[in-house]
Amino acid sequence: MKLLGIDIMGGDFAPREAVLGAMLALDSLPLDTRLLLIGDSATAHSIITDHGGDVSRFDYHHTTQVITMAENATRAFQQKPDSSIAAGFQLLADKRIHAFASAGNTGAMMVGAMLTVKNIPGLLRPAISSVLPKEDGSVGILLDVGINADCKPEMLVQFGILGSELARHVYSIANPRVGLMNLGEEEEKGNLLAKETHQLLKQSADLNFIGNVEGRDLFNDMADVIVCDGFTGNVILKQAESFYSLVQKRNVKDEYFERFNYENYGGTPILGINGNAIIAHGISKATAIKNMIMLASEVADANLCEKIKHVLSHSVPQ
Amino acid sequence: MKLLGIDIMGGDFAPREAVLGAMLALDSLPLDTRLLLIGDSATAHSIITDHGGDVSRFDYHHTTQVITMAENATRAFQQKPDSSIAAGFQLLADKRIHAFASAGNTGAMMVGAMLTVKNIPGLLRPAISSVLPKEDGSVGILLDVGINADCKPEMLVQFGILGSELARHVYSIANPRVGLMNLGEEEEKGNLLAKETHQLLKQSADLNFIGNVEGRDLFNDMADVIVCDGFTGNVILKQAESFYSLVQKRNVKDEYFERFNYENYGGTPILGINGNAIIAHGISKATAIKNMIMLASEVADANLCEKIKHVLSHSVPQ
Numbered sequence: 001m002k003l004l005g006i007d008i009m010g011g012d013f014a015p016r017e018a019v020l021g022a023m024l025a026l027d028s029l030p031l032d033t034r035l036l037l038i039g040d041s042a043t044a045h046s047i048i049t050d051h052g053g054d055v056s057r058f059d060y061h062h063t064t065q066v067i068t069m070a071e072n073a074t075r076a077f078q079q080k081p082d083s084s085i086a087a088g089f090q091l092l093a094d095k096r097i098h099a100f101a102s103a104g105n106t107g108a109m110m111v112g113a114m115l116t117v118k119n120i121p122g123l124l125r126p127a128i129s130s131v132l133p134k135e136d137g138s139v140g141i142l143l144d145v146g147i148n149a150d151c152k153p154e155m156l157v158q159f160g161i162l163g164s165e166l167a168r169h170v171y172s173i174a175n176p177r178v179g180l181m182n183l184g185e186e187e188e189k190g191n192l193l194a195k196e197t198h199q200l201l202k203q204s205a206d207l208n209f210i211g212n213v214e215g216r217d218l219f220n221d222m223a224d225v226i227v228c229d230g231f232t233g234n235v236i237l238k239q240a241e242s243f244y245s246l247v248q249k250r251n252v253k254d255e256y257f258e259r260f261n262y263e264n265y266g267g268t269p270i271l272g273i274n275g276n277a278i279i280a281h282g283i284s285k286a287t288a289i290k291n292m293i294m295l296a297s298e299v300a301d302a303n304l305c306e307k308i309k310h311v312l313s314h315s316v317p318q
Numbered sequence: 319m320k321l322l323g324i325d326i327m328g329g330d331f332a333p334r335e336a337v338l339g340a341m342l343a344l345d346s347l348p349l350d351t352r353l354l355l356i357g358d359s360a361t362a363h364s365i366i367t368d369h370g371g372d373v374s375r376f377d378y379h380h381t382t383q384v385i386t387m388a389e390n391a392t393r394a395f396q397q398k399p400d401s402s403i404a405a406g407f408q409l410l411a412d413k414r415i416h417a418f419a420s421a422g423n424t425g426a427m428m429v430g431a432m433l434t435v436k437n438i439p440g441l442l443r444p445a446i447s448s449v450l451p452k453e454d455g456s457v458g459i460l461l462d463v464g465i466n467a468d469c470k471p472e473m474l475v476q477f478g479i480l481g482s483e484l485a486r487h488v489y490s491i492a493n494p495r496v497g498l499m500n501l502g503e504e505e506e507k508g509n510l511l512a513k514e515t516h517q518l519l520k521q522s523a524d525l526n527f528i529g530n531v532e533g534r535d536l537f538n539d540m541a542d543v544i545v546c547d548g549f550t551g552n553v554i555l556k557q558a559e560s561f562y563s564l565v566q567k568r569n570v571k572d573e574y575f576e577r578f579n580y581e582n583y584g585g586t587p588i589l590g591i592n593g594n595a596i597i598a599h600g601i602s603k604a605t606a607i608k609n610m611i612m613l614a615s616e617v618a619d620a621n622l623c624e625k626i627k628h629v630l631s632h633s634v635p636q
Contacts, residue, residue: 135564146501149509183464183552191467191549213558219564231509234501235550236557238533243561246453246537250575254568283432 001032003059004296005097008039009066009084010104011289012282015039018103019047021289026057028290036061036097039084052305063087069282073107077115082296085109089116093274098300099276101267101292103284109270109277110147115164117275120305122312124155126272127162128279130237131171132218132226133259141176142218143271145233148150153196156180156227160207161311162271163225170269170295179223181232185243187212193229201227206315266291269299272308276300321351321377322614323415326357327384327402328422329607330600333357336421339607343373346608347615352562354379354415357402381405387600391425395433399425403427407434410593416618417594419585420611421496421602427595428465435593438627442473444590445480446597448555449489450536451545451577459485459494459543460536461589463551471514474545478525479629480589481543487620488587489614495529497541499550505530511547519545524633584609587617590626594618 010017029035031229037044037229041062048055065083067076077086088100089112102109110126118128129143148155160178167176179200182194189212190198201209213222218236228236244260266288267280276299280292326336329539340353347353355362359380363373383398385391395404406418407430420427428444435540447461459481466473478496485494498519500512507530508516519527536554546554562578582607585598594617598610 135567149507149512150499181553183467183549189467191547194467196547215553215558216560216563218557219560231325231501231510231512232550232553235533235546236553237501238501239536239542239554239557242534242537245534249453250572252570252572253577254570256564256568257570 001034002297003034003036003097003302004293004300005036005061005088005091005100006293007084007088007100007102007104008037009063010102011280012069013285014103015043015179016047017285018289019044019284020051021284022049022058022293023051023053024286024290025293028294033297035058035293036091038088038091039063043054061087061091064204065255067105067108069105071105071108073105073111076105077108077111080267089277092277093117099278099296101278101296103267103280103282103289103292106279106282107145109279113270113273113275113277117273120272120274120309120312122315123272124152124158126270127159127230128268128270129166130164130233130268131265133256134221135219136221137143137258138221139171140218140223141171142233142236143227144230145237146230148230151193151229151232153193153200156193156197156229157200157204157207158272158312159227160201160204160209161315162308163227164207165270165304165308165311166271167224169304169307170298173224175208176181176224177210178207178225179210179217180229181226181228182212182214184214185212206311263288264291266293266295269304274305274309276303276305319352320385320615320618321352321354321415322611323354323356323379323406323409323418323421324611324617325402325406325418325422326362327381328356328420330387331600332421333361333601334365335603336607337362338369338604339602340376340611341366341369341371342604342608343611346612351615352377353545353611354409356406356409357381364480379405380407381623385426387423389423389426391429393394395426395429403430406590407431407595409434410595417596417614419596419598419614421585421598421600421607421610424597424600427597431588431591431593431595435591435595438590438592438623438630440593440630441590442470442476442589445477445548446586446588447481447484448551448586449583451572451574452539452541453537456539457489458536458541459489460551460554461545462548463555464548466548468549469547471511471518474511474515474547475518475522475525476630477545478519478522478527478543478592479633480626481545482484482525483622483629484587484589485542487622487625488616491542493526494542496525496545497528499544499546500530500532503530504530524629576588581606582609584611584613587613587622592623592627594621594623
């Protein structure tokens with residue numbers, strides 16, 4: 001039996017959309033998977049009942065506090081031990097759930113991860129990723145997309161490992177090709193970070209490094225995993241989101257561009273921590289929450305954090 | 319009388335497309351403007367004649383050498399003094415032409431600028447820009463887009479000045495709003511470069527700084543000029559180009575997305591040098607070359623380099 005912890009108080013449209021998303025997910029999850037709804041249980045019950053659901057299909061962990069989207073992450077996490085985020089990470093640390101997923105305050109999720117399950121030994125910094133819809137129907141992984149604004153070359157090499165494990169075990173990409181985001185193909189091109197990172201990636205025995213990629217290669221078949229600092233990744237991600245929004249505003253109907261809808265992807269695992277934690281976009285509605293839960297299920301099935309721990313413990317120090 | 323020097327040997331499709339572009343431009347230019355075709359004069363004559371043109375409508379500066387697109391820029395510029403690029407910059411330095419435009423080797427153009435007309439006194443580094451098509455029909459300016467991979471905060475402040483002058487005098491944007499590309503709106507967000515730059519921009523009396531912008535704000539009405547390091551700008555530019563190419567591949571017909579076609583914009587001035595020099599995309603065909611020449615004409619009319627020199631000489635040192 002697998003138990004996934006779901007924060008029903010996190011996100012702009014919580015608890016309603018979070019609970020509705022959990023109801024949607026339940027119909028698609030394997031039979032051996034149950035959902036533990038973390039948050040106000042009475043509210044969860046009434047939302048489920050109001051929408052014709054069966055409250056007994058879920059498990060509940062009642063909490064009394066809520067970390068809001070705008071709150072200072074560190075202070076909120078520490079001052080609200082009975083918040084859904086704090087409770088979720090405690091359950092994860094106690095191994096009472098196989099994964100914890102939330103669309104709540106991303107900063108508080110990161111703080112929660114650091115203070116409870118903590119980084120995998122040897123990891124410099126965790127990362128978060130984004131799924132890139134490829135022209136050929138496949139997907140790629142971009143990381144980091146925002147939690148590490150300033151990076152060292154060694155961090156980007158580890159992002160390559162994190163992204164490769166995610167690609168391999170969750171997106172079923174065998175031997176993922178790792179590309180370094182850069183401003184030119186040639187090895188000697190780049191800013192200081194990219195030039196140093198290129199040399200480390202070339203020497204790395206843990207990765208299938210294919211060289212530099214450029215902004216034009218995000219959606220083609222050049223690489224399966226693209227690494228960059230979190231500043232660059234965040235700009236890329238938001239630019240791609242804005243294109244999707246322009247495509248919608250212009251009323252363009254196209255199945256490929258529809259794959260840019262973040263709702264399809266359910267967010268990202270926090271990569272590199274001792275536990276399977278998933279964060280989703282704060283604006284997630286039921287469909288996005290459902291996909292967050294499906295991702296949590298896949299990450300838990302793969303036991304992604306253990307896979308990453310295994311590779312990091314064997315990776316050649318540089 | 320205004321004379322614009324056009325490199326007819328530069329670009330992937332030179333000399334043919336360069337000469338055809340010059341022929342197209344001539345029909346749209348003001349009557350007081352003549353084009354000096356720099357390159358192999360006999361070839362220019364035969365292309366013009368073959369296409370029913372009148373060779374006497376142009377002026378010619380014959381050169382015997384060509385810097386190819388892939389050549390090492392510094393070596394090529396120095397070893398080929400009778401190349402079209404070297405000749406063009408010499409004519410510009412001697413003030414025999416009002417602007418020099420080329421779709422040739424960008425590196426050689428930068429080297430040529432540095433070795434002949436040189437940087438404006440007080441400028442840390444020149445920059446190149448890209449035009450952002452806005453949803454509301456207007457345009458914005460993004461810089462730097464690739465020649466300064468590593469930047470200091472003071473450089474980004476100057477990019478704000480360069481971009482504002484370009485916006486004001488070439489794109490007729492009064493009091494251009496300058497935004498800093500960042501990963502969040504809040505002042506304290508960002509990597510080290512963005513955080514330091516934000517503080518300098520806030521204090522700058524020379525700019526209409528409106529704060530941070532994000533990847534999602536490139537095509538909305540938030541800012542007229544967006545400054546970033548050349549690494550980030552290059553990734554943004556190429557990602558936008560790839561979206562345009564995806565829109566074309568998906569056969570989407572939309573007048574807004576058509577504005578992402580680089581051919582419409584004719585390239586960028588090299589901003590911050592003692593002369594009006596324009597560089598265009600190496601893949602430019604006749605239409606793009608025509609627009610490069612139109613841009614050169616506007617930059618020369620505005621005497622952009624003098625405007626920039628004036629502002630820089632009055633800008634408050636930080």
